[in-house]
Amino acid sequence: MQPERLAALRPSWAQALPRGIAPFAAGLALAFTLQLVIVPLVGDFWARLLMDIGINITLAVSLNMVNGYTGQFSIGHAAFMAVGGYVAGAVTYYGSYLWLDALGPTGRPVVSGAFLGAGDLTFVAAALVGGLAAAAAGFVVGLPSLRLRGDYLAIVTLGFGEIFRVVVQRTDDVKFVAAEVAQAGPLDLLTSVGGALGFGGIPTYTTVFWVWSVVAVVLVVATRLKFSSEGRAFLSVRENEVAAEAMGVDTTRYKVKAFVLAAFFAGLAGALFAHESGTTLNPRELGFQKSFDVVIMVVLGGMGSISGAVLAAILLTLLPELLRSFADWRMVAYAALLIGMMLARPQGLFGLREVWELGRSRRRAP
Amino acid sequence: MTRLLQTLLDGVAVGSLYALIALGYTMVYGILQFINFAHSDIFMVGAWAAFIVARAAGYADVGAEAPVYGALTALLGAMALCATLGFIIERFAYRPLRGAARLNVLITAIGVSLLIENLGQKDFLFGTQPQKMPQLLPDLELFTLFDVRFGLVDLTVIGVAFALMAALQWLVFQTKLGRAMRAVSHNIPVASLMGIDVDRVISFTFVLGSTLAAAAGFLFVMKYPGALKQPADSTWILLGLKCFVAAVVGGIGNLRGAVLGGLLIGCIEMFGAAYLSPHLRDVYVFALLILVLLFKPSGLLGRATVEKV
Numbered sequence: 001m002q003p004e005r006l007a008a009l010r011p012s013w014a015q016a017l018p019r020g021i022a023p024f025a026a027g028l029a030l031a032f033t034l035q036l037v038i039v040p041l042v043g044d045f046w047a048r049l050l051m052d053i054g055i056n057i058t059l060a061v062s063l064n065m066v067n068g069y070t071g072q073f074s075i076g077h078a079a080f081m082a083v084g085g086y087v088a089g090a091v092t093y094y095g096s097y098l099w100l101d102a103l104g105p106t107g108r109p110v111v112s113g114a115f116l117g118a119g120d121l122t123f124v125a126a127a128l129v130g131g132l133a134a135a136a137a138g139f140v141v142g143l144p145s146l147r148l149r150g151d152y153l154a155i156v157t158l159g160f161g162e163i164f165r166v167v168v169q170r171t172d173d174v175k176f177v178a179a180e181v182a183q184a185g186p187l188d189l190l191t192s193v194g195g196a197l198g199f200g201g202i203p204t205y206t207t208v209f210w211v212w213s214v215v216a217v218v219l220v221v222a223t224r225l226k227f228s229s230e231g232r233a234f235l236s237v238r239e240n241e242v243a244a245e246a247m248g249v250d251t252t253r254y255k256v257k258a259f260v261l262a263a264f265f266a267g268l269a270g271a272l273f274a275h276e277s278g279t280t281l282n283p284r285e286l287g288f289q290k291s292f293d294v295v296i297m298v299v300l301g302g303m304g305s306i307s308g309a310v311l312a313a314i315l316l317t318l319l320p321e322l323l324r325s326f327a328d329w330r331m332v333a334y335a336a337l338l339i340g341m342m343l344a345r346p347q348g349l350f351g352l353r354e355v356w357e358l359g360r361s362r363r364r365a366p
Numbered sequence: 367m368t369r370l371l372q373t374l375l376d377g378v379a380v381g382s383l384y385a386l387i388a389l390g391y392t393m394v395y396g397i398l399q400f401i402n403f404a405h406s407d408i409f410m411v412g413a414w415a416a417f418i419v420a421r422a423a424g425y426a427d428v429g430a431e432a433p434v435y436g437a438l439t440a441l442l443g444a445m446a447l448c449a450t451l452g453f454i455i456e457r458f459a460y461r462p463l464r465g466a467a468r469l470n471v472l473i474t475a476i477g478v479s480l481l482i483e484n485l486g487q488k489d490f491l492f493g494t495q496p497q498k499m500p501q502l503l504p505d506l507e508l509f510t511l512f513d514v515r516f517g518l519v520d521l522t523v524i525g526v527a528f529a530l531m532a533a534l535q536w537l538v539f540q541t542k543l544g545r546a547m548r549a550v551s552h553n554i555p556v557a558s559l560m561g562i563d564v565d566r567v568i569s570f571t572f573v574l575g576s577t578l579a580a581a582a583g584f585l586f587v588m589k590y591p592g593a594l595k596q597p598a599d600s601t602w603i604l605l606g607l608k609c610f611v612a613a614v615v616g617g618i619g620n621l622r623g624a625v626l627g628g629l630l631i632g633c634i635e636m637f638g639a640a641y642l643s644p645h646l647r648d649v650y651v652f653a654l655l656i657l658v659l660l661f662k663p664s665g666l667l668g669r670a671t672v673e674k675v
Contacts, residue, residue: 071469073469073472073473075476152614152659154401154472155401155607155610155611155614155655156652156655156656156659158603158607159607159611159648159651159652159655160652162600162604162607162648162652163648163649163652166645166646166648166649167649170645284600287600288600288603292476292480295473295476299473303469328487328488331480331483331484331598332481332484332485334480335477335478335479335480335481335484336477336481337477338473338474338476338477338480339459339474339477339478339481342463342466342470342471342473342474342477343459343462343463343474346463346466346467346470
C-alpha cells in the first residue's frame with residue numbers, strides 16, 4: 001500500500017489518545033475501588049492475600065511474555081524480582097532518612113504522608129527505578145544467552161540468579177543510625193542491604209491500590225502486545241524460529257525485547273513485594289523456589305495465555321493458604337502437577353488461547 | 367609454589383568430580399538434546415545414599431577404624447540405587463515424551479528434579495537436617511611434595527574418577543553397546559533401521575550417567591564430609607549447574623570435552639578462590655560460561671571433532 005494511503009488509515013491523535021488511555025484509566029479506577037470498597041469489607045488478612053495475588057499475577061503475566069510468547073525458557077524470574085525489590089527498597093529506606101525525614105519514634109523509617117503524598121511518590125519513583133534496574137539486568141543477561149537456544153537461556157538465567165544471590169549475601173548490614181546514613185555515599189548505601197541476614201524495616205508503602213494498578217498496567221501491556229503486529233513477531237519466534245527469521249523477523253531482537261520487558265515488570269513486582277508489611281527481603285527466599293513457582297503458574301495456565309496465567313496465579317496463591325496443613329507437601333504436589341501436566345496436557349490448561357476464546361474452534365496452523 | 371601446587375591438587379580433585387557429572391549431562395544431551403535437570407538430584411541422591419549405606423553398616427561409630435571394603439560398599443550401594451533411579455526416571459517421565467517439543471521435556475525434567483528434592487526432604491528418606499559423612503578411609507598421608515600433603519582421600523577421589531572415565535571411554539569406543547550409543551546419538555531413525563533397540567540404548571545411557579553421578583556423589587562426600595546438605599538445598603543444583611557449564615565449555619555431546627571442561631572449571635574455581643576472592647567462586651564459573659557462549663558457542667572441542675554419545 002502507498003505510504004500516504006497508510007497514513008490516511010492511521011487514526012488521528014485525537015482518536016488514538018483516549019483509546020490508548022482508556023484501559024489504563026479503567027484499571028486504575030478498578031484498583032481504587034478495590035482499595036476503598038473491598039479492603040475495608042474483607043479485613044487485613046484477605047487484603048494481604050489480595051496483594052500477594054496481584055504480585056503473583058504480575059510475575060506470571062510478565063514471565064509469560066518470555067516463556068509463553070517467544071517460547072524461550074527463563075527460570076530466573078525471581079532474580080529480576082529481587083533486583084527490583086532490593087533497589088526500590090534501598091531507595092525508599094534510605095530516602096526516608098535523607099529527603100523524606102520520615103522516621104518513627106524508634107528512629108526507623110516509617111510510612112510518611114497521606115495517599116499520593118511525598119512518601120507515596122517516592123515509593124512510585126523507587127518502584128520505577130527498581131523496574132528499570134531489573135530491565136537493565138535483563139538486558140545484560142539476555143543479550144549473550146539469547147543468541148543461543150532456549151535451554152542455554154535456562155542455565156544462564158538460573159546462574160544469574162545464583163550470582164546475584166552470592167553478591168547480595170556479601171553486602172553490608174543495613175544502616176539505621178541517621179548520622180551514618182547521612183555521611184555514606186549513594187554506592188555505600190546501595191551495598192548496605194543486609195547481606196545474608198536480609199533487608200528488613202522497609203517502610204510499608206504497598207497497598208492494594210498500588211498492586212492492582214501495576215496488575216492493570218501489566219495486563220493491558222501484555223494483551224496489547226499479544227494482539228498486535230509486534231506480538232505476532234514474538235509468537236512467530238515461538239512457533240518456528242527459522243521461519244520467522246526467513247520472514248524478516250529479527251529473532252534475537254524480539255527475544256531480548258521480551259526479556260527486558262518481562263524483567264521490568266518482575267522488578268516492579270519485586271518493589272511491591274519489598275514494601276509489603278512484614279517483608280524481610282532475603283536472597284534465599286527470592287531464589288530457585290520462587291522462580292519455579294512462577295514457571296509453574298505459567299505452565300499450568302498455558303504458555304502464552306494471559307488469562308491462563310492470571311487464573312493459575314490466583315489458584316496457586318490461594319491453594320497454599322487453604323491447604324496450610326499440607327504445607328510440607330506443597331512442593332511435592334507442585335512437582336507432580338508439573339510432570340503430570342506435561343504428560344497429559346503439555347500445552348497447559350488454555351494453551352495459547354484466552355478464556356474468552358475457549359468456545360471457538362482451535363485455529364489451525366496452515 | 368606450595369600454594370600453587372595445593373591449589374592445583376584441589377582443582378584437579380574437584381574438577382574430576384565435575385567431569386564425572388558433566389559426562390552424564392553430555393551423554394543425555396548428545397542423544398536427546400535436552401538438559402537433564404534431574405541429573406544434579408541424582409548426584410545428590412548418590413551422596414546421600416553413600417551416607418545411608420555407611421550409617422546402616424555401622425561405620426558412623428567406627429570412624430577411621432572402618433574396614434577398607436566399607437568405602438567400596440558405600441560406593442557400590444550408591445551406584446546401584448542411582449542406576450535404578452535413573453532407569454525409572456527415563457522410563458516413566460521422559461520416554462512418554464519422546465518426540466514432544468523440547469520445552470515440554472525440559473519442564474518435565476525440572477518437575478522430576480523438584481520431585482526428587484522435595485521427596486528427599488521427607489523424614490522417611492533423608493530428612494531436612496544436614497549430616498556429616500563418617501570417615502570411611504583413614505586420613506593417611508601418602509607423600510609430601512613441596513610441603514603439599516597428598517592424602518589418601520584426595521588421591522582416591524582423583525583415582526576413582528579417572529578409572530571410571532577410562533572405563534566409560536572403553537565402553538563407548540570399544541564395545542558393541544558403545545557403538546550403538548554413538549549411532550543413536552548421530553541419528554535415531556537410522557540407528558533403529560540398523561536394528562538397534564533405541565529405547566534400550568537410551569535407557570542404558572541414563573543408567574550409565576546416573577551411575578557416574580552416584581560415584582561422583584560418593585567421592586564428593588568423601589572429600590567434603592561436612593557438605594552433605596539437605597536435599598532441597600540450592601548447593602546441589604548449583605553443583606549440577608557448574609557441571610553442565612563444564613559440559614558446555616568442553617563442547618556438549620563430546621565425552622572428552624566434558625572431562626576437559628570439568629577439570630578446567632574445577633581449576634578456575636580453585637585458582638580464583640585462592641588468588642582472587644574465595645567468595646566469588648560461582649561468579650568465575652558463570653563468567654567463563656558467558657565468555658565461551660559469546661566466542662565459541664560450540665565449546666572448546668567444537669562440533670567438528672565431536673564424537674557424540
